[in-house]
Amino acid sequence: MIKTKEIWILVADDDRAHRDMLRANLEHAGYSVMEVTNGKEAVRCVKTQHPDLVLMDMRMPEMDGLTAVREIRSFDQKVPILIMTAFGTIENAVQTVKAGAYDYILKPLDMGELEKAIKSGLDQQGKSENAGEKESSRESFVAESAVMKDLFSLAEKVAASEASVLITGESGTGKEVLANFIQSRSARSQKPFVKVNCAALHDQLLESELFGHEKGAFTGAVAQRKGRFELADGGTIFLDEIGDMALETQAKILRALQQKTFERLGGTQTIQSDCRVISATNKDLKEAIKEGRFREDLFYRLSVVPMHIPPLRERKEDIPPLADFFMRRHSEKNRKNMARITPEALSALISYDWPGNVRELSNVIERAVILSLGDDLTVESLPAAMRKAEAPEAELTVLEQAEKNLIIATLKKYGGNRGLAAEELGMSRRTLYNKLHRYNISEDMI
Numbered sequence: 279m280i281k282t283k284e285i286w287i288l289v290a291d292d293d294r295a296h297r298d299m300l301r302a303n304l305e306h307a308g309y310s311v312m313e314v315t316n317g318k319e320a321v322r323c324v325k326t327q328h329p330d331l332v333l334m335d336m337r338m339p340e341m342d343g344l345t346a347v348r349e350i351r352s353f354d355q356k357v358p359i360l361i362m363t364a365f366g367t368i369e370n371a372v373q374t375v376k377a378g379a380y381d382y383i384l385k386p387l388d389m390g391e392l393e394k395a396i397k398s399g400l401d402q403q404g405k406s407e408n409a410g411e412k413e414s415s416r417e418s419f420v421a422e423s424a425v426m427k428d429l430f431s432l433a434e435k436v437a438a439s440e441a442s443v444l445i446t447g448e449s450g451t452g453k454e455v456l457a458n459f460i461q462s463r464s465a466r467s468q469k470p471f472v473k474v475n476c477a478a479l480h481d482q483l484l485e486s487e488l489f490g491h492e493k494g495a496f497t498g499a500v501a502q503r504k505g506r507f508e509l510a511d512g513g514t515i516f517l518d519e520i521g522d523m524a525l526e527t528q529a530k531i532l533r534a535l536q537q538k539t540f541e542r543l544g545g546t547q548t549i550q551s552d553c554r555v556i557s558a559t560n561k562d563l564k565e566a567i568k569e570g571r572f573r574e575d576l577f578y579r580l581s582v583v584p585m586h587i588p589p590l591r592e593r594k595e596d597i598p599p600l601a602d603f604f605m606r607r608h609s610e611k612n613r614k615n616m617a618r619i620t621p622e623a624l625s626a627l628i629s630y631d632w633p634g635n636v637r638e639l640s641n642v643i644e645r646a647v648i649l650s651l652g653d654d655l656t657v658e659s660l661p662a663a664m665r666k667a668e669a670p671e672a673e674l675t676v677l678e679q680a681e682k683n684l685i686i687a688t689l690k691k692y693g694g695n696r697g698l699a700a701e702e703l704g705m706s707r708r709t710l711y712n713k714l715h716r717y718n719i720s721e722d723m724i
Contacts, residue, residue: 288329290320302473317341336363351378358399423593437463445558447587450637453558469513477519495544510553521561604643617653682717
């Protein structure tokens with residue numbers, strides 16, 4: 279795993295769809311993101327949360343970007359502020375630079391230029407070391423189960439191709455993490471990676487986000503805007519929750535994939551875009567096809583390589599390494615110094631069914647890190663439902679019982695030293711740690 283220094287970027291923008299796009303791209307680049315919707319909130323956030331950089335829109339309700347820059351500079355002279363502006367407000371953007379912003383960037387944003395501008399701002403403060411690594415800790419491969427190891431092995435092979443990939447699985451299983459993994463190892467890894475949540479936008483707005491629109495195309499379209507397919511040209515587009523897309527939009531997506539062309543809403547110019555498509559859904563698309571809710575031709579176009587992520591309850595051997603990974607990440611984030619998860623706490627985590635999957639596990643561990651008083655994550659810091667869970671008693675085979683006895687004997691030989699015991703047993707410390715919990719080996723047995 280590659281760990282990155284956590285850099286927090288404050289995004290101040292009243293356009294929710296634009297904020298979602300920025301968050302997706304910034305998090306993919308390895309940054310952590312906080313969001314506000316106006317200048318007043320931006321000023322308050324800088325005072326209380328101390329972000330490493332501010333990315334601020336010029337035009338916002340309640341307080342515009344220029345006023346917000348002046349307010350921030352009245353109490354903070356160091357935080358880098360980057361202004362986002364349309365062509366019509368460049369003059370105002372120049373004023374913000376004079377007021378204390380270090381630079382401005384034009385809309386529609388070019389992600390490559392944005393990344394350079396952010397790095398420049400962080401360099402001024404000496405905070406950019408390792409922050410923009412493409413393979414951030416959130417995208418690291420953490421798994422012990424055979425099914426997940428096989429899945430990521432397949433992902434490594436698929437990444438080198440141009441094939442469309444359809445990732446299925448319940449909510450919270452890590453579909454976006456797998457998409458990030460594939461894109462970061464592809465030949466397009468240095469090109470734009472644009473993400474769209476198809477369930478978050480209604481039909482007309484989704485079409486506008488995907489294909490862009492011309493000025494006057496609909497009420498509120500006050501300027502031309504590039505769509506995600508256009509922004510992803512040469513790179514990769516990730517269509518999340520593809521199963522929630524309307525049939526009319528599906529038809530336009532199919533054409534864009536087949537012909538690599540489309541028109542903006544309200545426009546007549548045909549635009550070309552060469553981008554690879556990775557899509558994901560928690561819906562049963564084959565059932566949706568039978569019910570007439572999803573196009574069969576689009577399904578086969580999207581699922582050249584289908585990949586399914588099983589729920590966490592079906593791969594419980596992944597819980598210990600994932601829990602340890604999240605404990606360390608959230609410990610660093612919350613300025614704690616957590617050393618380990620106690621056996622009782624880990625047993626409770628393994629016993630739970632995790633309806634929210636990996637996302638729920640991350641949230642539970644973060645809560646436990648915050649509530650823990652010492653250096654150990656204890657069972658008392660877990661939700662009540664988990665504290666009551668009892669580990670299932672599984673009958674061991676003869677070979678498993680023999681392995682359990684050997685582990686106990688080896689640990690006794692080395693006075694409980696897990697490092698020396700693991701070395702003699704010919705296994706990693708993580709594998710030994712997992713087997714201790716699998717075989718219910720407690721401290722009083724050693």
